[in-house]
Amino acid sequence: MNPADAPSPHMDPDTFRTLGHQAIDWIADYWQHLADHPVAPPVEPGSIRAQLPSAPPEHGEDFPALLADLERIVLPGLLHWQHPRFFGYFPANASGPAVLAELLSAGLGVQGMNWSTSPACTEVEQQMLDWFVQLLGLPAHFRGTGVIQDTASSALLVALLTALHRASGGRTRDHGTDGHRYRVYLTRETHSAAAKAAVITGLGLRALHDVATDADGAMDAADLETCIRADRAAGATPLMVVATRGTTSRLSFDALDAIGPVCRRHGVWLHVDAAYAGVAAICDELRWVGDGVHHADSYCTNPHKWLLTNFDCDLLWVTAPEALVGALSVLPEYLRNPASASGRVTDYRHWQVPLGRRFRALKLWSVVRWYGAEGLRAHIRTGVRHARLFAGLLRTDPRFTLLAPPVLGLVTFRLNASDVANRGLLDTVNTEGTTFLTHSEKNGTYFLRFATGGTFTEDRHVHEAWRALRKAASAGDEGEQGAAMTSR
Amino acid sequence: MNPADAPSPHMDPDTFRTLGHQAIDWIADYWQHLADHPVAPPVEPGSIRAQLPSAPPEHGEDFPALLADLERIVLPGLLHWQHPRFFGYFPANASGPAVLAELLSAGLGVQGMNWSTSPACTEVEQQMLDWFVQLLGLPAHFRGTGVIQDTASSALLVALLTALHRASGGRTRDHGTDGHRYRVYLTRETHSAAAKAAVITGLGLRALHDVATDADGAMDAADLETCIRADRAAGATPLMVVATRGTTSRLSFDALDAIGPVCRRHGVWLHVDAAYAGVAAICDELRWVGDGVHHADSYCTNPHKWLLTNFDCDLLWVTAPEALVGALSVLPEYLRNPASASGRVTDYRHWQVPLGRRFRALKLWSVVRWYGAEGLRAHIRTGVRHARLFAGLLRTDPRFTLLAPPVLGLVTFRLNASDVANRGLLDTVNTEGTTFLTHSEKNGTYFLRFATGGTFTEDRHVHEAWRALRKAASAGDEGEQGAAMTSR
Numbered sequence: 008m009n010p011a012d013a014p015s016p017h018m019d020p021d022t023f024r025t026l027g028h029q030a031i032d033w034i035a036d037y038w039q040h041l042a043d044h045p046v047a048p049p050v051e052p053g054s055i056r057a058q059l060p061s062a063p064p065e066h067g068e069d070f071p072a073l074l075a076d077l078e079r080i081v082l083p084g085l086l087h088w089q090h091p092r093f094f095g096y097f098p099a100n101a102s103g104p105a106v107l108a109e110l111l112s113a114g115l116g117v118q119g120m121n122w123s124t125s126p127a128c129t130e131v132e133q134q135m136l137d138w139f140v141q142l143l144g145l146p147a148h149f150r151g152t153g154v155i156q157d158t159a160s161s162a163l164l165v166a167l168l169t170a171l172h173r174a175s176g177g178r179t180r181d182h183g184t185d186g187h188r189y190r191v192y193l194t195r196e197t198h199s200a201a202a203k204a205a206v207i208t209g210l211g212l213r214a215l216h217d218v219a220t221d222a223d224g225a226m227d228a229a230d231l232e233t234c235i236r237a238d239r240a241a242g243a244t245p246l247m248v249v250a251t252r253g254t255t256s257r258l259s260f261d262a263l264d265a266i267g268p269v270c271r272r273h274g275v276w277l278h279v280d281a282a283y284a285g286v287a288a289i290c291d292e293l294r295w296v297g298d299g300v301h302h303a304d305s306y307c308t309n310p311h312k313w314l315l316t317n318f319d320c321d322l323l324w325v326t327a328p329e330a331l332v333g334a335l336s337v338l339p340e341y342l343r344n345p346a347s348a349s350g351r352v353t354d355y356r357h358w359q360v361p362l363g364r365r366f367r368a369l370k371l372w373s374v375v376r377w378y379g380a381e382g383l384r385a386h387i388r389t390g391v392r393h394a395r396l397f398a399g400l401l402r403t404d405p406r407f408t409l410l411a412p413p414v415l416g417l418v419t420f421r422l423n424a425s426d427v428a429n430r431g432l433l434d435t436v437n438t439e440g441t442t443f444l445t446h447s448e449k450n451g452t453y454f455l456r457f458a459t460g461g462t463f464t465e466d467r468h469v470h471e472a473w474r475a476l477r478k479a480a481s482a483g484d485e486g487e488q489g490a491a492m493t494s495r
Numbered sequence: 496m497n498p499a500d501a502p503s504p505h506m507d508p509d510t511f512r513t514l515g516h517q518a519i520d521w522i523a524d525y526w527q528h529l530a531d532h533p534v535a536p537p538v539e540p541g542s543i544r545a546q547l548p549s550a551p552p553e554h555g556e557d558f559p560a561l562l563a564d565l566e567r568i569v570l571p572g573l574l575h576w577q578h579p580r581f582f583g584y585f586p587a588n589a590s591g592p593a594v595l596a597e598l599l600s601a602g603l604g605v606q607g608m609n610w611s612t613s614p615a616c617t618e619v620e621q622q623m624l625d626w627f628v629q630l631l632g633l634p635a636h637f638r639g640t641g642v643i644q645d646t647a648s649s650a651l652l653v654a655l656l657t658a659l660h661r662a663s664g665g666r667t668r669d670h671g672t673d674g675h676r677y678r679v680y681l682t683r684e685t686h687s688a689a690a691k692a693a694v695i696t697g698l699g700l701r702a703l704h705d706v707a708t709d710a711d712g713a714m715d716a717a718d719l720e721t722c723i724r725a726d727r728a729a730g731a732t733p734l735m736v737v738a739t740r741g742t743t744s745r746l747s748f749d750a751l752d753a754i755g756p757v758c759r760r761h762g763v764w765l766h767v768d769a770a771y772a773g774v775a776a777i778c779d780e781l782r783w784v785g786d787g788v789h790h791a792d793s794y795c796t797n798p799h800k801w802l803l804t805n806f807d808c809d810l811l812w813v814t815a816p817e818a819l820v821g822a823l824s825v826l827p828e829y830l831r832n833p834a835s836a837s838g839r840v841t842d843y844r845h846w847q848v849p850l851g852r853r854f855r856a857l858k859l860w861s862v863v864r865w866y867g868a869e870g871l872r873a874h875i876r877t878g879v880r881h882a883r884l885f886a887g888l889l890r891t892d893p894r895f896t897l898l899a900p901p902v903l904g905l906v907t908f909r910l911n912a913s914d915v916a917n918r919g920l921l922d923t924v925n926t927e928g929t930t931f932l933t934h935s936e937k938n939g940t941y942f943l944r945f946a947t948g949g950t951f952t953e954d955r956h957v958h959e960a961w962r963a964l965r966k967a968a969s970a971g972d973e974g975e976q977g978a979a980m981t982s983r
Contacts, residue, residue, distance in 0.1 A: 016870030017950060018591025020523045027519030030595045034602030035508040035515070052610070052839040055618035063626040067867035070592060073860065077599065081857075084615030089604045096612075096829070099851075101604030103506025104558060107518045109601040111565065113805045114522030116577045116589030122540070124584075127572030130543035138551040157645065158849035168695060183672060183699030199825040200850060206823065207656060207848065209697020211671030256829050311851075317601045318851055335694065337687040341584070341744050341935040341944070345922075351540040360695065360848060361646035362688060363587075363799075363806055369569075372561065379555035382504030434833075447829040456829070462505060 016067065026070045033074055034106065037082075038089065038463060045440025046090045048083045055084040086443065091463040092472050095445040097255070097283045098390075098416070098460040102315035108373035109317050112366040119364040122352035123344045129353055132368035135375070139322055142380055143288040143308070146301040149324045154358040155367045159282035159307050160200035161360060162323040163249065165335070166305035167191070167204045169325055170247045170276035172334035180334060184209050188243040192216050192231055194261070196224045196254040198280060214246075223411075224259030224449070226250060232269045239273070247276040250303075252296055253284025256447040257456075258414040260284075260296070267302025279303040282321070286314040287415055290384045293391070296415070313416065313460045315386060316374045320367055325358075332357040390416035390460035393469050397457055400473045406480055410449065416459040419447075422480060426453040432476075432483050441475035504555065514558045521562055522594065525570075526577065526951065533928025534578045536571045543572040574931065579951040580960050583933040585743070585771045586878075586904070586948040590803035596861030597805050600854040607852040610840035611832045617841055620856035623863070627810055630868055631776040631796070634789040637812045642846040643855045647770035647795050648688035649848060650811040651737065653823070654793035655679070655692045657813055658735045658764035660822035668822060672697050676731040680704050680719055682749070684712045684742040686768060702734075711899075712747030712937070714738060720757045727761070735764040738791075740784055741772025744935040745944075746902040748772075748784070755790025767791040770809070774802040775903055778872045781879070784903070801904065801948045803874060804862045808855055813846075820845040878904035878948035881957050885945050888961045894968055898937065904947040907935075910968055914941040920964075920971050929963035 119128035136153025285308025310316035410419035607616035624641025773796025798804035882901040
C-alpha cells in the first residue's frame, strides 16, 4: 500500500463531534455527582500505576476506553478539588465558561510567544489585563503593564529578575549576580515561592532576610527599614521586598502604605503577592485587599484560585515593563519579524520564563463575559458568607476556638486540645471523606484551615462539612476517653 | 432578597452540556474549514484591541456572544498554527484526542503539586514518562526519572539548576552562584533558551562559551574539550554542555557519542535538547535522532510540537532526580503531609519552577491510546514524506536551491537571488495567504524554512504551498524585471 493511501490515524471531524459531546457530558456528570463521592478517596502509593499497562499500546483504541479508565482508575485516585465540600488549601476554581474557553483555546492551538505568531492572542490578553485594572480598582499606571503568568511563583521569579536588572543597571544580564550581595526581604508568612526564586536566580537562600511581624503576622515596616539600613551598612545591596496581601497560611496583610515609602526611600523593588486575596477587590467592600498597591513595582493575583478561571492563570503587572524585557529578552534570527522590529507590538515571550505560550486570555475573557462583574462579585461574596457561616457554627461548639475572625474565605481554628489531637482530627475528618481541610502552623502552634470559595459550594455543603467535623471531633473524644479508660 | 436566595451566577450543568456541544462543534467546524482561510491574515498592530470594549461588562452575557466574537474579531487576527498549509517554525500539533483530554483535565480541575494533592495526577504522569522511555527507545536508567515541563526552555532551566546544585555540592542553594565562574558550553545553533537560562540563574551571558561547529552545524567535540581545559586552567568551573539533537534553525545534530565522553572526563553535566526531533525516535528508521542519549544527564523532547499533544507538554528526564529535588525543594508547613513525609511518593512540585501543576499527563495518555504507537509512527512518517515531497518539487525548479537534503520534516532552501529577494519572497508568499513559512540564517546567509508535520496536512496541501511559492517567486521575477525596466 502506498503510504499516502494508508488510512489516516487522526480523529475525523465527525468522530470528534461525537466523542467531544461525550467528553462534555462526562464533565457535566462528574460535576453533578461529585457530592456523592468522598472528597479524598484513600489511595496507597503506587496503586494507580499498578492498574496501568506497563507498556504503551501498539494499536490505537477508541476514546470511550479512556473515559472508562477515568472512572475506574483515575477518579478513585484523585483529591477532588472541585468537590463542593473541598475546603482545603485555597480553591482552584473551575467553571463552565472557563472550561469551555480552555477547550476552544486548545482547539485553536495557536502560539502567543510573539505578537506576530498570533496577534489576537497578545491583544486580547493586553485588553483583559487592562479590564482587570478596572475591575480590581488598580492604579491607572498599571494599564499596559500586565501579562498572564502560569502561577504566582513564576510571577515572583520574573519580578525578581526585573528588579535585579534594574538594580544592576543591566549588568546582571551579562555578568550574573557575581560579586554582589543582594538582599530580599520577606517574613515567615511569605510564600515559599520567594525562597524558590532566590535559589533559581542564583542569589541563594542566604539572600533572604526575615523581617519581624506583628501579632497579626504583618510585616513590621520599622524593622524592615532597620534591616535595610544594616544590610547597606554591611555592604549588601537591598534589592526587593516581597510583601503579601493575604498570606497563604492565615491571610496576613502587609501594610503597603507603611512599607512602600521605606522601599522608595531606599530604592528597593516592592513586589506584592496577592495570589489568593487580590481578586476580592472586585467587591467594593473588599477593595481594601489592594490598599497601598500603588506603591508596588510589581503586583500579582490569581483568577485561577478564587475567580472561576481554571488553572493556570496568574495576572502580573510590572510597572517597568522595559526593565522586564531588558532582563529576559534574547533574540535568535528565527524569531525576528517585521512587527517586532517596528517596536509597535508587545512580544510576551520576553515577559516570561518559557518561550511558547497558550492563548490563556481566552478563558479570562469567557469568564468575565459570562459572569459580568456582578456575577464575579456574587461568587466572591458567597465565599465570604460561607466563611462567616462556618465560623458561626464553630462558635456554637465550645470544643473549638477560632484563631481569628474569618478573613475573606478563610477560617482558622483549633480543637481545644493538643497538637496531636488536632492532627488526629484532621486525619479523621479527611479520611471519613465528607469533606477535606488542610492545616498550617503559627509560632509553632498547629491549626486547621477551612477555605471556602468553591464554584459548586452551597450553604448546605458548609453545614455538611461542619457536621462531619463535629462527628470526627466526637470520635476523637471517645477515642481519648477510650484511651483514658484503657490506661486506667 | 437574602443573598443565599440570589440566583446562582454559575453555568448550570444542562447549560454546560448544550454550550459545550456548541463549543465542540465550533472547533470541528474551525478545523474543517481552516483550509478556506488565509494562514496568516493581515493584521495591523492594535486593530484587535480596537474592536474590544474598553471596559469589562457589568452584566453577564450568553456564551454564544463569545463564539460570535471569536469568529468576527479573533479568527481574522490569528496566525493559524493548525492550518493544513502552515509550514512555519515547527508544528504545534493539536489533535482530537489531545484536545478532548485537555478538556477533561480542565473539568477535573485538580492540582498535581504534591502526590497527595491528587495521586492519580502524579502516577499517570510517571507511567506516561516510562511509556515514552519505551516508545522512544531511551536507556532503561531513564525510567522513574521523567517529568512533564511546560516547555523545553523550562526543562533546560531546571536541568541547569540541577547541574549547579550537583557541581557545588549543594552550596548554590544557600549561597547562590556568588564567587564562582561557571561555564556553559553551546554552539551558535543552540536554542536561545540556553542564554535565557543563563540570565535567569544569575550566571549571566558571560558564562556562555561558544564551541566551534562543523559544516553541518554540529558541535566540535575536540574544540569542546579544548574550551573546557582552557576554562579550567583559567580558574573557571565547566558546568554544563547544552547539546542539541535537531537544532531549531536547520536541524543540526550534535554527536553525543563524541561529546559524552568529554563531559564525563571533566565532570560536566550533559543536557540534550531534542525538543522537536526527539519524538521521531518512535520510528525505528528514525531512532538515530536519539543516538548517544545514554550519555545525557538530562534529556528533553516535546510531544507538543510534532507528536499530536497540544501545547504545553515537554518531557524531561533528569537522571539524578535527587539532585533536582535538592536544588528546588522548599517546604512550608501548609504543604507538609504524611505521604510526602513517608518518602514513598514523588512530589512533582520539586521538579519544576512553579508550585501548581495541571493534569497534563491525561492528554499524553489520551494521545497514545487513541493513536497507538503505530498511529504515532504513521503521523511522523507522513511529515517526513511531505518534506521529501516538497524537496522534490523544489528540485524541479532551477530558481531554487536546497541548503541540504531534507531532514525529518524540515526543508531549508533559498531562491537563487539576493537575501533581499529572499526576504521579499517570504513576505510575498506569507501575505498572499495560501501558506506560511519562516526563515533563519546560516553564517550570515538568509534562508527559508518549510516545516511539515501538521496534524491536518495532506499531500495536496504541500502541492498547494509549492504552487503559491512558485507564483510568489514569479511575481518577484516580474517585480525585479519591472524595476530593471524602470531603471533603464
